[in-house]
Amino acid sequence: MELKLEDFRREYTQGGLDFADLAASPFEQFNQWMEQTIKSGIPDPNAMTIATVDASGQPSQRIVLLKHLDEKGFVFYTNLNSRKAQDLKQNPKISLHFPWYFLERQVKVCGVVEQLSAADVLKYFISRPRESQLGAWASHQSRPISSRALLMQQFEAMKNKFAKGEIPLPDFWGGFRVKPHQIEFWQGGAARLHDRFEYNLQAEGSWAIQRLEP
Template identity: 60%
Template sequence: MAISDMRRQYSMGSLTEKQLTPHPLTLFKMWLQDAIDAGIPDPTAMTVATVAANGQPSQRIVLLKDVTEEGFVFYTNLGSRKAQEIAANPKVALHFPWFFMERQVRICGTAEKLSAAENARYFFSRPKDSQLAAYASKQSQPISTRELLMTQFHQLKEKFANKSLPVPDFWGGFRIKPHQVEFWQGGEDRLHDRFEYNVDDAGNWQTQRLMP
């Protein structure tokens, strides 16, 4: 079968005005819990899109680590490509591809660094091997072989076998503060339900239905 001929109906649900909540992150957390309860793989996985100085967009998958009415949190090496691009341009887009449930959520917002206390709290909650990996990998930098990376990891593991690691100063988190959030629910005959939240100058959220 040709790729152009592949299609199916989307019939798992609908999204109506009555289901919307005053704040989009309230609805987001409900949808996230639905994804968790459904047992879909990696329900917290999200695409993070940033833009380089030359205008080239870049995307990668990271894991959501917290969500409140203030925004969406993830952690990374501060020397990574995404962190460097955020430092130059804090405008970021997120995407949650819950296609197993015929749903997706798209977010536009501004990234801000987390405090040292927030970084430390999460870093020390991670398994020790994950902490070691943060030190072993200079994320986004070239490396000649995987064996070299593993050697660095095991050397660190031996060095810190009986002691705690300090929080690395090259590692931390970002909070994406949203100003636009879109909820997409697949519909039959490609008549999908789409609702977009936008924050106004007074900080209030306004909603509108979008054509599919």
């Protein structure tokens, strides 16, 4: 059966976005939208797609969870041997995307990453549930594996290995801070006349805001 995807369409009518509505700082604006997203009750409000590029120039995307945000940037954690971490080692440029389509909103972030200190990573790692800590040890992220059964064997092996006491931080597990230079806020509009505002970081550290055509 042929899917008639061209027939799927709807109007975006939940509200507009005007320059007067915007905070001077994109971080403050993002926090406002994140708070509203959390209150809306949608699943995984901190889920974001991250895009990296490998050495051959091939882009790749995946979904991770935003775990911290302040004026320094957006923070996430991962296995440092994973595909995304290896991409970022060769090319620190990254893009984030928050797909809040239930609210007819999306946010795009462009920037570069810096690796977090071991102290910052450890602080977060020990806050994770014990099984998530074990999962970090059990998975050789992005490597091929023959079956889920083998993955569960690896998990059980780590569970037995660290049955007593605290689980140590793996030396192959870490985090990244995305330092943005551009952040765009998108609000859906009727007749596809969406509202788009782009914050661009200036040389002296301030943010310039411009409206983009939809």
